[in-house]
Amino acid sequence: MGLPMRISRREFVMRVGQAGGFGAAFLAMQQLGLMPLAEAAPRLDTAPGAGSGVRVAILGAGIAGLVAAYEMKALGYECTVLEARTRPGGRSWTVRGGDSVQLIDGTTQTCAWSAGQYQNFGPARLPSAHTTILGYCRKLGVPMEVEINTNRSTRLENPAVGQGQPVEQRQVVNDARGHVSELLAKCIQKGALDAELTSQDRDRMLSFLRIYGPLDKVYQYTGSERSGFTTLPGAGDQAGVLRKPIDMHTLLDENFWWAILFEEIFDMQATMFQPVGGMDRIAYALAEAVNGTDRRTIRYGAEVKEIRRTAGGVRVVYTERGAEKSLEADYCLCSLPLNLLRKIANDFSQPYRTVIEQCTYGNAYKIAWESRRFWEQDFNIYGGIEVVTTGPNVVWLPSGGLFGERGVLVSGYGFETEDSFALLSLNNKFAASRLTVERLHPGYGKELANPVYVPWAHVPFNEGSWIASYGSGQSAYIDDAVDPGYELLLQPDGPIYFVGEHVSHVRAWQEGAALSALRAVQMIGARERAKRA
Numbered sequence: 001m002g003l004p005m006r007i008s009r010r011e012f013v014m015r016v017g018q019a020g021g022f023g024a025a026f027l028a029m030q031q032l033g034l035m036p037l038a039e040a041a042p043r044l045d046t047a048p049g050a051g052s053g054v055r056v057a058i059l060g061a062g063i064a065g066l067v068a069a070y071e072m073k074a075l076g077y078e079c080t081v082l083e084a085r086t087r088p089g090g091r092s093w094t095v096r097g098g099d100s101v102q103l104i105d106g107t108t109q110t111c112a113w114s115a116g117q118y119q120n121f122g123p124a125r126l127p128s129a130h131t132t133i134l135g136y137c138r139k140l141g142v143p144m145e146v147e148i149n150t151n152r153s154t155r156l157e158n159p160a161v162g163q164g165q166p167v168e169q170r171q172v173v174n175d176a177r178g179h180v181s182e183l184l185a186k187c188i189q190k191g192a193l194d195a196e197l198t199s200q201d202r203d204r205m206l207s208f209l210r211i212y213g214p215l216d217k218v219y220q221y222t223g224s225e226r227s228g229f230t231t232l233p234g235a236g237d238q239a240g241v242l243r244k245p246i247d248m249h250t251l252l253d254e255n256f257w258w259a260i261l262f263e264e265i266f267d268m269q270a271t272m273f274q275p276v277g278g279m280d281r282i283a284y285a286l287a288e289a290v291n292g293t294d295r296r297t298i299r300y301g302a303e304v305k306e307i308r309r310t311a312g313g314v315r316v317v318y319t320e321r322g323a324e325k326s327l328e329a330d331y332c333l334c335s336l337p338l339n340l341l342r343k344i345a346n347d348f349s350q351p352y353r354t355v356i357e358q359c360t361y362g363n364a365y366k367i368a369w370e371s372r373r374f375w376e377q378d379f380n381i382y383g384g385i386e387v388v389t390t391g392p393n394v395v396w397l398p399s400g401g402l403f404g405e406r407g408v409l410v411s412g413y414g415f416e417t418e419d420s421f422a423l424l425s426l427n428n429k430f431a432a433s434r435l436t437v438e439r440l441h442p443g444y445g446k447e448l449a450n451p452v453y454v455p456w457a458h459v460p461f462n463e464g465s466w467i468a469s470y471g472s473g474q475s476a477y478i479d480d481a482v483d484p485g486y487e488l489l490l491q492p493d494g495p496i497y498f499v500g501e502h503v504s505h506v507r508a509w510q511e512g513a514a515l516s517a518l519r520a521v522q523m524i525g526a527r528e529r530a531k532r533a
């Protein structure tokens, strides 16, 4: 692996994670082969009508619960979805002007953005490879647009580089490539790779590096138009003036290079998508398809209080507008975050209770602001992600409504670590978030208005962003060992099936939630068939 002997792979991941925010940690894990790629979608081989007379209680109307209800209703199951909130989607949540953001500590923020402005505080991007969730978008006619996940015009800032003067991503990407190519060409010319390459391949490699670098006739990297111009080419005698390359030493700062590698993460590669007008359009479309005919399948404002086993199945006790109710069913699909199940009286068997008790969740947050689209109007930057080294470290520009007058950007998306950001007061968090934009675009921080802060660890009915570990102490994103907690959740506890992103290898994505639901539907179908045979 080329790692120093005394550092374990896991420790390496943690170090990169600390240096570069969670995006870097994911990237490092993937490079080390610790993070599996997307699961293939299971095919439902259950016949329509297979579920008639079978009652199913679905807990939670997030993506997993909605997909389960959508498929099971079509198969004839009698479904009831209990949802504590007054909206579908769960973490797939879009905030617009007038919405309120309530946190478990009792604080409320009211979003004051102008009409048409929004932010997806939960999931905000859909990779092309996530064919299950994209398949529902296609089937339900959810209008989609490109989500601009990466953009070479975005800026990077590092106080160690050029006195903190931000640089464009295109320059960091292409100058790094130019320097690496030059070094490789030197090695080849000095004969350092004679054992590895035939003389024919040495020539081929040198010709390749001339173009790839690009390198000049003597195999030196002296800059390239790929890195951009200080003066753009124009008419008449205005010739373009190229930027001087950033030196190799500077580019080797790891706080700098992780940002340019982000776009190589499998799940982050173009083309990425988002629904036009907000991620919650997917959840609303699914909910409409599920609830459209009877308006009764999904019960909003229904808080689950107890999950009990009965002789023939399950009984779920819940409250609806203060009144206690109970729901009897043959099966239960439980999508509630595992950490919340700790607070719900239940009859789970001991191994499940242990996982529920000991698992941990991430505490990702986002802060978003409305502003004039100065990044488009004054800097020619249309969508993408900008990165700073200290403080809230990413600025995520809107992909929708390009060329409009105003837009909503995220300044700060990452985990809240105890040592720094989490301890700040709300106003200081907003100040830190504004400073991030100021670092990237000096003089523009003051244009940001009406911030909204969503820390998922403090959002009622979640209290976490996504699964972090299954109780073994090992990260859920280090998948080279079988995690007994995860393996357990893949099996039903009697009539109770666990679903959600945490019951998939596509953790922290809507695709994982949808796949886990399809898998449970498939398993219940097989169980019913076996019962009837």
Ligand code: PHE
Pocket: 022, 023, 026, 124, 125, 267, 507, 508, 509
């Ligand atoms: N799906 C989330 C996101 O796109 C969390 C995540 C980040 C998952 C990076 C994997 C890699 O931001």
